[in-house]
Amino acid sequence: MPLTISSANRQVASFAIATIGFILSSASMGLVEWRVWHMDDPSFFPTGHACVGMWRVCIYRHHTNISTAKFCHQYTYYDDFLPLDIRIAQHLLLLASILGLVGKGYSIHGLWNVHMGILQKCKLCRSFVISGLLNMVAGLCILSAVLWNYYSITALQGIAFPPSFQLPFKPDRQETGSAAVVASLGAVLKVLKSLTAVSGMAQPSSELSTEACPGATGPEEAESTTPQKHKQKQKHKQKQEEKQKQPRRHGRRSRRRGHSFATYFARIVKQFPGGLRLSQEAVNVMDSFVHDMLERIGEEAGRLASYTEHLTITTREIQTAVRLMMPGHLGQNAVTAGNRAVLRYTRSK
Missing domain, CATH: 1.20.140.150 (Butyryl-CoA Dehydrogenase, subunit A; domain 3)
Structure with missing residues (x-):
């Protein structure tokens, strides 16, 4: 910049x-x-x-x-x-x-x-x-x-x-x-x-965000846009309430059809001795759990970015969301494992 x-x-x-x-x-x-x-x-x-x-x-x-x-x-x-x-x-x-x-x-x-x-x-x-x-x-x-x-x-x-x-x-x-x-x-x-x-x-600032800020519009525009913004907020709240009332499994199943983490479960299980295996039902449960956690972490990171008025979700928001969703040492271990995976991915390029 x-x-x-x-x-x-x-x-x-x-x-x-x-x-x-x-x-x-x-x-x-x-x-x-x-x-x-x-x-x-x-x-x-x-x-x-x-x-x-x-x-x-x-x-x-x-x-x-x-x-x-x-x-x-x-x-x-x-x-x-x-x-x-x-x-x-x-x-x-x-x-x-x-x-x-x-x-x-x-x-x-x-x-x-x-x-x-x-x-x-x-x-x-x-x-x-x-x-x-x-x-x-x-x-x-x-x-x-x-x-x-x-x-x-x-x-x-x-x-x-x-x-x-x-x-x-x-x-x-x-x-x-x-x-x-x-x-x-x-x-x-x-x-x-x-x-x-x-x-x-x-000076002209092409890299500064020109988003609407409170008090940036004129008095006439502010009076005309205030009812519209109020209606948009009400519609947004209604949509969120409807999404919360609806069962969330159906939406996740439709998303899982496009991508599945089943192959990664088998690789992780092979690391343990004793020849352990996962049944198809266990794979489906684990896949649903991973998709659910990813969705929750993404939503929490989006909220954190909106609180800090950032336009982009950074690693700080992701790590904070992981610590909030996973309690105790589980969150710390998840952040550590995620950092290692990112480093391994960047070094492989």
């Missing part, structure tokens, strides 16, 4: 990009270098500089030319002295982190579907497109916080810190810190992830 592999590789790359962007944006929330204040006039406050972050402020006092003292004060959203831009930036960064986590969950769900072979196009598109949109919104939230922080710096807006902080309302000069650069890089990576994910699903 070259198309599926290339599409999955594209989604894995976008997932890695989103992970790096999430780490950078989350790390920027804890950094204090969003704004750097420089206090050069010692008339009212000691000289030094302060790093104003989203959740705390760190003050660096120059005692001498060599030594500096660092004082950090934390604050929350409920503090009255915080300006509106910092409060909104706190909410935007928290919202971006939550949206990033949810988007990563949708990406993991889509990649898991590809790994398990669930290639229905609507389900894959739904997971990857939702992840891309969430990362797009998260990136825009972070960029909004960065731009508002930059506007506050260029407009020389001040912050009325408490007197215990020993900080002026406005510094002598201020500049953008490294935290804003880290947040901007994380936002760009999130937007890049969303564009990569959406562009990867927009």
Whole structure:
């Protein structure tokens, strides 16, 4: 499946990009270098500089030319002295982190579907497109916080810190810190992830299943097809009930006429010492038993494939059905013998 592999590789790359962007944006929330204040006039406050972050402020006092003292004060959203831009930036960064986590969950769900072979196009598109949109919104939230922080710096807006902080309302000069650069890089990576994910699903996918998925049709088509589907389900249930009520031996006898396992019974009996033989009635009973087990295993494997939304019955469904139909060690021995028979058959080719 070259198309599926290339599409999955594209989604894995976008997932890695989103992970790096999430780490950078989350790390920027804890950094204090969003704004750097420089206090050069010692008339009212000691000289030094302060790093104003989203959740705390760190003050660096120059005692001498060599030594500096660092004082950090934390604050929350409920503090009255915080300006509106910092409060909104706190909410935007928290919202971006939550949206990033949810988007990563949708990406993991889509990649898991590809790994398990669930290639229905609507389900894959739904997971990857939702992840891309969430990362797009998260990136825009972070960029909004960065731009508002930059506007506050260029407009020389001040912050009325408490007197215990020993900080002026406005510094002598201020500049953008490294935290804003880290947040901007994380936002760009999130937007890049969303564009990569959406562009990867927009390509024509000939190998993805185009089966009808829930919610894939329009509202008018859904209204028209819902009664038909309900009638089809009722007819299917009625047919299954009729099959269960009817005796099942007649159907199996008609199938046994086309193929019989009688020759294999004689070969197995010859392996035991004592010259054992099987009567015709015993052969018929064993043949009926084998056909009955094959039919039950096939039906159970079909149910397992429908539960996992697979279009093909694989060896996993067959082995699970055998273990369900045969209890204990009998099922384990049957699976082992079946694997040996398959290996013997493939080596003989």
